[in-house]
Amino acid sequence: MNKEQHRQHHIDMVEGDTAPTVLITGDPGRVKVFADLMDESWKVAQKREYLTYTGKKDGVLISCTSTGIGPSSTAIGVEELIRIGTKNIIRIGTCGAIQSFLKPGEMIIATGAIRGDRASEEFISIDYPAIADYRIVRALIDACDRLKVPYHKGLIRTHDAFYMESPWAIGDYKARLQKWIDLDVLAIDNESSTIFVIAGMQGVRSGTVLLSGYPIFEEHNGDLNQEENIKKLVLVGIEAAKILHEKGLN
Amino acid sequence: MEKQHHIHLVPGDVGETVFLPGDVSRAKVIADHFDSAEFVAQNRQYITYTGMYKNVKVSVTSTGIGGAAAAIAIEELIKVGAKNFIRIGTGGAMQTWLPRPCLLVITGAVRGDGTTREYFPPEYPAIADLDIVEAMLKSAEELNIRVHTGLECSHDAFYAGSTLSKLDILTIEKPWIDAGVLIASQEASTVLALSMARRCRGGVILASAGCHQHPDLSASDEEMVIAISNATKIALETAVKLNNLDHKN
Numbered sequence: 001m002n003k004e005q006h007r008q009h010h011i012d013m014v015e016g017d018t019a020p021t022v023l024i025t026g027d028p029g030r031v032k033v034f035a036d037l038m039d040e041s042w043k044v045a046q047k048r049e050y051l052t053y054t055g056k057k058d059g060v061l062i063s064c065t066s067t068g069i070g071p072s073s074t075a076i077g078v079e080e081l082i083r084i085g086t087k088n089i090i091r092i093g094t095c096g097a098i099q100s101f102l103k104p105g106e107m108i109i110a111t112g113a114i115r116g117d118r119a120s121e122e123f124i125s126i127d128y129p130a131i132a133d134y135r136i137v138r139a140l141i142d143a144c145d146r147l148k149v150p151y152h153k154g155l156i157r158t159h160d161a162f163y164m165e166s167p168w169a170i171g172d173y174k175a176r177l178q179k180w181i182d183l184d185v186l187a188i189d190n191e192s193s194t195i196f197v198i199a200g201m202q203g204v205r206s207g208t209v210l211l212s213g214y215p216i217f218e219e220h221n222g223d224l225n226q227e228e229n230i231k232k233l234v235l236v237g238i239e240a241a242k243i244l245h246e247k248g249l250n
Numbered sequence: 251m252e253k254q255h256h257i258h259l260v261p262g263d264v265g266e267t268v269f270l271p272g273d274v275s276r277a278k279v280i281a282d283h284f285d286s287a288e289f290v291a292q293n294r295q296y297i298t299y300t301g302m303y304k305n306v307k308v309s310v311t312s313t314g315i316g317g318a319a320a321a322i323a324i325e326e327l328i329k330v331g332a333k334n335f336i337r338i339g340t341g342g343a344m345q346t347w348l349p350r351p352c353l354l355v356i357t358g359a360v361r362g363d364g365t366t367r368e369y370f371p372p373e374y375p376a377i378a379d380l381d382i383v384e385a386m387l388k389s390a391e392e393l394n395i396r397v398h399t400g401l402e403c404s405h406d407a408f409y410a411g412s413t414l415s416k417l418d419i420l421t422i423e424k425p426w427i428d429a430g431v432l433i434a435s436q437e438a439s440t441v442l443a444l445s446m447a448r449r450c451r452g453g454v455i456l457a458s459a460g461c462h463q464h465p466d467l468s469a470s471d472e473e474m475v476i477a478i479s480n481a482t483k484i485a486l487e488t489a490v491k492l493n494n495l496d497h498k499n
Contacts, residue, residue, distance in 0.1 A: 111380065112358070115373035124429055129375035129401065131358040134383050153380070155446070183374065183447060193373075200401075201429040 008080035011065060012047040018054055018063035020250030021088040021241040022081050023234070026069045026191060030092070034064035034234050049073055062241040064234075071119035071160060071194040078198045078206075088205045088244050090136060091195055092237040094230075095156065095187040095210040096166055098177055102212045104222070105229045107151040107236055108186050109140045110208040113193035116159035120197035130158070130193035131200065135249055136207030136240070143239035149232055154186045156210065158193035167216050174217055187212065205249065209236055254326035257298060257311060258291040264300055265307035266496070267334040267489035268327055269482070270320065272437060276478070277312040280338060283482045284308060296323060303486045306493045316406060317365035317440035324444050334492050335445050336382065336485045337454040338478070341402065341435030342412055343461035344427050350461070351469035351477040353397045353484075355386045356454035359438035360403040360431060362411075366443045376404075376442040381495060382453030382488060389487035395480045400432040402454060404439035413465040420462060433458055451492065455481045 007014050023034060028051040035041040041055025049068030054061065067077035078089060095108065102108070112131040115121070120130065137153065144151040157180050163169050165177055165188050177188070192208040199206035211233040214220045244250060253260050269280050277297045281287035287301030295314030300307065311327060313320040324335055343352060359376040361367070366376065383399070390397040403426045405411045411419055411434055420427070423434065438454045445452025457477035460468030469477070 112375035112377040114371075114375070124425055126372045127361045127403075128426075128429065128431075129358040129360060129377065130373075131375050131377045134357055134378075134380055134399075137380055138384070155375070155377075179371075183370070184449070203430055 008083060010048060010076050011050045011052065011080045012045040013052060013084055015084045017044045018052065018081065018084060018086060019061040020086065021062055021090065021244055022086045023062065023064040023090050023092050023237040023241065024067050024077060025064065025092050026067060028066035030230065030234065031064050031066045033230060037231065037234055037238060050077055057238050058242060060242045060245045062238060070190050071117040074191040074194050075119045075198060078195050082199065082202055082204050086204065087250050088136060089195060089199055090237050090240055091192055091208040092233050093189055093191065093208065093210050095189045095212065096216040097187050097212040097214065098181050098216060099186055100215050102152065102186065102215055104213050104224050105232065106212040107144055107149055107233065108156065108210040108212050109137060109151050109153045110156045110192055111137055111153060112155055113196055114155065114157035114180065114185060115193040116157055117194050118160060120194045123197060124201060128197060130196035132196055132207040133205035136205050139240040139243040140207055140209050140236065142243050143236045146239055147235060149236060152186055154184060156187045156189060156192055156208065157185045158189055158191060162190060209233065254329060256293060256322050257296045257326045258293040259298060259330045261330045263290050263330055264298065264309035264327060264332050266332060267308050267336065267492055268332045269310040269485055270313050270323060270335055270337045270441065271310065272313055272315050272339050274312045274314065277310050280310040280482050283486060295319065304490050306490050308486065308489045313437065316436050317363040317404065320437045320440045321365045321444055324441065328448055328450060334451040335441055336488060337437055337441045338481050338485050339435060339437065339456050341433040341456045341458050343433050343458040344423055344431055346461055346463050348398060348432065348461060350467060351457055351459050351473050353395065353477055353481055354432050354456045354458065355383060355397050355399045356402045356438050356456060357383055357399050358401050359442055360401060360426060361439045362403055362405040363439050364406050366439050369447065370443055374443060376439040377446060378442055378453050379445065379451035381492060382451050385488040385491035386453065386455060386484055389484045389491065392487065393483055395484060398432065400430065402438040402456065403431045403434045404436055405434060406436065413462055423462065455485055457481050
């Protein structure tokens with residue numbers, strides 16, 4: 001069959017366009033940060049919110065695709081990446097930190113995610129666990145250690161409605177989040193449980209590393225140093241991809 | 251402290267790592283793998299032995315069948331000092347490609363049980379502790395024992411979801427089979443989720459004689475004795491590695 005017949009509908013790519021490990025991120029702008037941090041990189045495709053660059057770092061081929069915000073567009077991106085042969089999917093993203101001990105610039109490595117999204121339930125019932133692959137969790141931990149970036153490992157919560165569980169939400173968002181705080185959930189995002197379920201069901205390894213800010217309930221005037229911290233986040237993803245390559249997990 | 255209501259244990263009675271078989275008779279079988287072991291207590295289905303393995307204090311407590319009984323054991327064991335829970339058990343495999351018998355290191359569990367639903371909302375994931383998964387895989391490699399990793403599906407009703415069920419279990423289980431879930435059993439989701447929430451480590455290693463698709467092709471009882479012995483050896487080496495992580499740095 002002609003390769004073009006396998007061109008994926010949304011990400012606009014075919015097998016061979018990406019590396020075995022693809023970093024995915026919500027913000028298309030962050031793909032450019034990735035591209036600039038690689039030794040060499042080239043644009044592979046752009047359609048809707050899906051922008052992909054592939055490149056080389058220390059001789060290892062790595063790709064980065066943006067998925068836009070939320071489970072709907074992420075589910076499409078992940079499914080299509082799997083269909084063109086992706087073996088490792090690592091989400092590098094931002095989040096709302098909900099434990100008071102978290103600090104800006106720290107990484108949050110997810111072991112699994114509370115399935116507060118609806119997209120993954122269309123694939124399989126809520127009983128199925130959204131867990132990060134242990135080899136990706138290990139690669140992210142080792143990447144943070146190598147780069148001397150502080151991290152926390154634990155559970156996160158994924159949900160759909162940003163304006164229900166964020167500082168800009170209507171009403172008492174902390175009351176809505178209290179039960180997750182009590183269950184040691186570190187942070188809130190909009191994509192991870194969707195990724196873990198779709199990848200897990202198909203035997204594809206996936207994981208998430210999130211950049212912490214100030215805990216979202218706290219008043220603060222401190223400088224987030226966000227631009228530098230985003231670079232650290234992307235570098236952790238790149239290093240983890242290299243580690244997976246070193247271990248032959250591709 | 252008064253002894254715990256069901257397990258009849260007090261602080262000091264157990265090591266930090268406790269093995270949790272469902273089968274009451276398996277507590278002794280597991281304790282026989284320790285370097286030394288002493289009977290500690292018995293009440294209802296909860297029998298406990300404590301002893302030493304490579305200079306690490308370890309224990310085994312049988313839980314009886316099901317999440318309800320396992321949750322009682324875990325809650326009470328935490329109160330007497332346990333920190334790491336390793337279920338050693340059996341189950342019915344769901345993937346035809348698995349060898350018979352097989353040994354499975356569980357990475358997470360489908361929450362088809364009722365006990366964890368009472369504790370946690372359904373979207374909360376039951377995840378095996380990373381240290382335990384890695385220690386089990388390293389131990390299996392060192393012992394030259396073949397294992398597979400993946401998900402377990404926990405459920406409550408044995409006679410609804412086993413090969414002895416009168417229901418069409420392959421239809422009931424199709425979503426899990428298609429999603430690559432390795433095995434059906436009854437306690438992993440409780441052991442893993444409750445350990446997480448109590449800031450303990452939880453892990454599960456299971457032996458399976460055969461799969462639900464081909465009950466006629468199951469391994470023999472003798473082969474299963476070896477498989478459970480191998481699971482116990484891996485669990486014991488895991489306890490040593492956890493002890494090194496916590497106390498040797």
